[in-house]
Amino acid sequence: MKKRYVIVGLGSRSKMFSQAILKDYKDEAELVGLCDINMTRIEWHNRNFQEKYGISPIKAYHAADFDKMIAEQKPDKVIITTMDRTHHRYICRAMELGCDVITEKPLTTDAEKLNQIYKTKEKTGRDLTVTFNYRYSPRNTKVKELLHAGEIGDVISVHFEWLLNTRHGADYFRRWHRDKNNSGGLMVHKSTHHFDLVNWWLDDYPVEVFGMGRLAFYGRENAELRGETKFYERCHGSEFAKDDPFALNMEDKGEMQGLYLDAEHEDGYIRDQSVFGHNISIEDTMSVMVKYNKKTVMTYALNAYCPWEGYRVSFNGTKGRLEIEIVESGYVSSSKFDENNPDFNMITDQKPDELSEKITLQKLWEKPQNITWDEGAGGHGGGDLKLMRDVIQGPGDDPLKTAAGSLDGAKSILVGCAANESFKRGMPVIIDELFPLSEYCEEE
Ligand SMILES: NC(=O)c1ccc[n+]([C@@H]2O[C@H](COP(=O)([O-])OP(=O)(O)OC[C@H]3O[C@@H](n4cnc5c(N)ncnc54)[C@H](O)[C@@H]3O)[C@@H](O)[C@H]2O)c1
DSSP: EEEEEEEEEOSSSSHHHIIIIIITTTTTTTEEEEEEOOOHHHHHHHHHHHHHHHHOOEEEGGGGGGHHHHHHHHOSSSOSSOGGGHHHHHHHHHHTTTTTEESSSSSSHHHHHHHHHHHHHHHHOEEEEEGGGGGHHHHHHHHHHHHHTHHHHSSSEEEEEEEEEEHHHTTTTTTTGGGGHOOOOOHHHHHHHHHHHHHHHOOOEEEEEEEEEEEOSSSHHHHTTTTTTOOSSSSEEEEEEEOOOTOOOOSSHHHIIIIIIGHHHHHOOOOBBBBOOOOOSSSSSSEEEEEEEOOEEEEEEEEEEESSSSEOOOOOOOEEEEEEEEEEEOOSSSSSSGGTTTOBBBTBBBOOGGGGGEEEEEESSSSOOOOOOOOOOOOTTTHHHHHHHOOOOOOOSOTTSSSBBBBHHHHHHHHHHHHHHHHHSSSSHHHESOOHHHHHHHHH
């Protein structure tokens, strides 16, 4: 019998799940309900489903009728792709109503909400999956394989730098993410991916975090200090925005317009705010140190205004060193001209020849080796497709344990929550003070 799914939160990310259910796994899965605070956005998806998959509209529910949707549609699983701050409410309610849950990262935005999720999970005994697609990207899997095989011995230290560029990185400063209460800041919203990778790569859990972070580039005050004098609230309808390379044009007659511009009358969700506006409460510059249970130490940096996007990680072990360098986007153009070039990829902001991916293994007393791997097709380095296979069909016999559970969701956000706490206190923070992580990890 087909498994029944509903989705709550019909923004952009929900498409990965709807496509898997309506197309790739349609013989074993069924999408029976859609729920959001914005009905215009749901209608856009229903029109899109009809065009792409030739199906009749799926029953739409306002968020106020979430319980009614569960009662009428009797789903096996609820998929949550809402704004981060609201994840815990739907996770807990869905479990209380007898459903298993699949939630997008981050599991939630702070330790208090995490405690609530764990209490409800224990009370109801329901299953909770957090979708960490980066683990499935072939290059990240390769790193796991090398470390798991002991190629560099025991890992003593890790240095991890993630760069976000002036298009993708800037996007967090245009919409709901810019309010720390909505997203937990980039330490939770974005770095949950990176902290999860490290937990998985090291097969360990974090115990202590010290961090410093500030808003140094985006925001009205920073722009004023650099001598800017022209400001606007949002791109749509602004003359000043026409000269701003950070502006986002939503009048594309496509997804941006349909999902956001044409839907904003319902909920006031403004998707194209100026990144140099007021009221940005998240950081764009973050440096963090993390200690793990087996004593490995990580230094980590995230900067959200770089000319290229990607990451560099190096592992120093008892038998050698492993380095990975990935350029996901080589450069961002300030002009519209490049976007008219047929070779130009709007999503990655670049031509394919600007991509670069490199893994180097160097054992002590030996020359460096370039490591190769099979690249997959699809979003996030092939990660999204493999992730959806595990989510819908269940993980097979995988020695690398790539499928993430709820404890992985907790472990990764807790590094970000502790970093946020450390930014405030100016002191290191012990993770167990926020949530009894070591107890759960030792029981696992
Ligand atoms: N794994 C990844 O690589 C990845 C990528 C993008 C987004 N995400 C995650 O997916 C989620 C959605 O992100 P997005 O980019 O699609 O955002 P979005 O803004 O496009 O969509 C969010 C949707 O949630 C709805 N919503 C907001 N509050 C709600 C509430 N109280 N009840 C019901 N619906 C509500 C909005 O109306 C909107 O339709 C986020 O949690 C984000 O972290 C993950």
